[in-house]
Amino acid sequence: MTQSRPFSRLEVLSSSTAIMGRMHAPGKGLSQSALPYRRSVPTWLKLASDDVKEQIFKLAKKGLTPSQIGVILRDSHGVAQVRFVTGNKILRILKTKGLAPDLPEDLYHLIKKAVAVRKHLERNRKDKDAKFRLILTESRIHRLARYYKTRRVVAPNWKYESSTASALVA
Structure with missing residues (x-):
């Protein structure tokens, strides 16, 4: 008589994909x-x-990020996945035209967040929690x-410096 071992959700998912936990929080994420199983273009998409x-080029010239472009294409034009229609991701399409942003999007938003927290700390010097979260955010940036x-x-030779960070996100 063999004893069956109940398995957790983590074990089931780990067989198919690797799960990355959150960096500065206890959650597993x-x-x-x-994504849809079929990678073909839907028949209703004209x-x-x-x-x-x-x-994509028109929206990029307006100054939108690749994520914002994807959201607009999904919501306004019915393009679920740009990659299925064009064969390339939005950022690759922008790189071919030279319209890609200088900083990667995730790094840009982390810097923007750090600048906002620093601005908050200038007004609220005793906010120890904000100071701690700023340290975590800057660790992620580095x-x-x-x-x-x-x-x-x-x-x-690119380096994040808090004194010049506000110029990067302005």
């Missing part, structure tokens, strides 16, 4: 979006690949910058 690319330097996305 199991929530994720589910936009061609070139039309989608033109929309870690992400180190990763992007190895991938040659940012210049090897």
Whole structure:
């Protein structure tokens, strides 16, 4: 008589995908979006690949980030996944035209967050929790910058400095 061992959700998911926990919080971060199984273009979508690319270029020239472009294409034009229609991701399409942002989007938003917390700390000097969260945010910035330097996305001599950070996100 063998004893059956109940398995947890973590074990089931770990067989198919690797789960990355949250960096500065106890959560496991199991929530994720589910992409459709079929990777073909839906039959009801009337936009061609070139039309989608033109929309991407037009929105990028307005100053929108790749994520914002994707949301607008999804909500206004019915393009669920740009990659299924064009064969490339939004950022790759922007890079071919030279319209990609200088800083990667995740790094940009972390810097923007750090600048906002620093501004808050100037007004509220006794806010110890905000100071602690600023340290965590800047740790994430340094870690992400180190990763992007190895991938040659940012210049090897690029360095985050809190004094010049507000100029980066302005």
